[in-house]
Amino acid sequence: MIILGELYKFSDNEIRTLNKKFEDIDLIKYKKADPNDVISKIEDIKNRKNVDCIVLNTMEEIPSELIKYLIKNKMNYLTIKELFENEFNKYFISPHMNNVDFLSTVKTYSKFEYFQKRVIDYILSLTLLFLTFPIMIYSAWRIKKESPDGPVFFKQKRVGKDNEKFECLKFRSMRTDVDYFNKYTQENDPRIFPWGMIMRRMRIDELPQVFNVLKGDMHFIGPRAEWDILVEEYEENIPYYMARHIVKPGITGWAQVKYPYGISEDDAKEKLMYDLYYIKNWSILLEIKTVVKTILVVLNKEGV
Numbered sequence: 001m002i003i004l005g006e007l008y009k010f011s012d013n014e015i016r017t018l019n020k021k022f023e024d025i026d027l028i029k030y031k032k033a034d035p036n037d038v039i040s041k042i043e044d045i046k047n048r049k050n051v052d053c054i055v056l057n058t059m060e061e062i063p064s065e066l067i068k069y070l071i072k073n074k075m076n077y078l079t080i081k082e083l084f085e086n087e088f089n090k091y092f093i094s095p096h097m098n099n100v101d102f103l104s105t106v107k108t109y110s111k112f113e114y115f116q117k118r119v120i121d122y123i124l125s126l127t128l129l130f131l132t133f134p135i136m137i138y139s140a141w142r143i144k145k146e147s148p149d150g151p152v153f154f155k156q157k158r159v160g161k162d163n164e165k166f167e168c169l170k171f172r173s174m175r176t177d178v179d180y181f182n183k184y185t186q187e188n189d190p191r192i193f194p195w196g197m198i199m200r201r202m203r204i205d206e207l208p209q210v211f212n213v214l215k216g217d218m219h220f221i222g223p224r225a226e227w228d229i230l231v232e233e234y235e236e237n238i239p240y241y242m243a244r245h246i247v248k249p250g251i252t253g254w255a256q257v258k259y260p261y262g263i264s265e266d267d268a269k270e271k272l273m274y275d276l277y278y279i280k281n282w283s284i285l286l287e288i289k290t291v292v293k294t295i296l297v298v299l300n301k302e303g304v
Contacts, residue, residue: 001018001053003025005029005057008057009095022052031060042054054076056078084273092273106280109247120287129210146194153170168218170208170209174189174191221251224253225250226249240272241268
């Protein structure tokens with residue numbers, strides 16, 4: 001593979017993903033480059049290696065000389081957006097925030113798709129409720145035993161479809177009698193009691209959200225329902241962030257199973273790309289893939 005241009009800086013994880021399919025990856029700088037010089041560099045690489053495809057990692061106009069060369073030599077080429085969707089399963093957002101393609105390609109569900117989503121919601125939520133009801137009863141007992149001063153359930157304002165707020169229901173995993181300076185959860189957080197830690201690792205604390213799904217605040221699968229305070233920060237600093245709110249959030253979702261948990265702005269940008277991919281490419285097959293990956297994550301079979 002040849003990557004032409006430096007519009008997007010690939011992460012180490014993305015390079016590892018590409019290396020699973022493409023043995024060698026070469027970079028050619030493209031900004032304000034002479035097309036004949038670029039062609040010469042491509043020829044040099046071709047003479048030494050097999051080139052499966054060329055990625056146009058640039059927003060600059062591709063000159064006719066280079067296009068003719070690619071066609072004449074029957075070389076496969078992808079735009080950076082196509083590479084993201086095909087290899088990373090996420091939607092490309094330009095680092096310059098000047099691409100508004102998503103306005104026409106990322107749309108809410110049609111009436112029939114929404115009907116399908118709600119059928120899936122009820123089937124999965126009722127099945128999960130039936131299978132985990134004993135665990136939920138046991139969790140409620142352990143919470144009251146280990147942290148008797150607080151309620152069993154934790155309610156927090158989350159942002160849903162069209163930026164409407166709702167109360168998200170979870171099992172409480174933190175003590176209420178500990179003063180702590182940081183409002184965000186940290187590694188080895190002293191507020192988390194022992195069963196609370198187990199619930200978080202096994203995602204048991206998320207189980208009460210089935211009632212949010214049955215009520216209609218959420219889908220079973222969709223973008224993560226984020227805390228309203230975080231959403232305000234993200235929408236201020238990430239121009240496209242509000243696009244994920246054209247659909248209801250989910251208990252699990254494509255971003256949750258493809259990207260590790262994180263609360264930084266960089267994490268939010270990465271997860272947004274997965275969320276937009278999910279919305280744009282929604283299908284029953286993608287729902288099934290998300291459910292399977294969720295099960296694997298819960299069983300610690302995947303590294304997220």
